[in-house]
Amino acid sequence: MSMTTNTHNGRWSHRLGRGAGRAWRGYLRHERSVVGWLVARGVPAGAATAVLWLFKLAVLGLLLYTASWLALLLVFAVVAAWLAWNVDSDDEGQPVWREGHGGFGLYDKNEWRHDTGDPDEP
Structure with a gap:
């Protein structure tokens, strides 16, 4: 009887994790290529990294802003549904x-x- 160490290859969670890992490695590869492109254009390496971090923070802020408006819209919809349900x-x-x-x-x-x-x- 043989024991294999890779017994969960068929599960969806394992495949999802592997896919997320591949996506993350691909993102880091593209980030390094963008930093290299900026350095080749004469931008110092520290400034290129700072530009990427500012871009990431701007994207994060935009996502949080959008999520807050969607959450507010959801709250209004729930309150309106509750009021419509409980109106005399x-x-x-x-x-x-x-x-x-x-x-x-x-x-x-x-x-x-x-x-x-x-x-x-x-």
């Missing part, structure tokens, strides 16, 4: 104009007439 509909108890047992008039849901009309008048 006062329309059920309000009297309506219709034809009832005492003629045309203002009736509530219990068939009580609320207007002061004579049912025998035309």
Whole structure:
């Protein structure tokens, strides 16, 4: 019986981790090439690294700004849905104009007439 050390190769988490590692290594490779390109154009190496860090911070700030607006939009949507769900509909108890047992008039849901009309008048 042989024991292999690589028993979890087929799992999705393992493949996801390997993919993330490859993406990170690719990003670092491109970052080094950008620093090399900037140095070849006459920018000092420290300044090129600082420019990349400023770019990363700007992208992070933009992502956080966007995420905060999306979170605020989500909060407003949840509050609006909660208010719509819990609103008391006062329309059920309000009297309506219709034809009832005492003629045309203002009736509530219990068939009580609320207007002061004579049912025998035309």
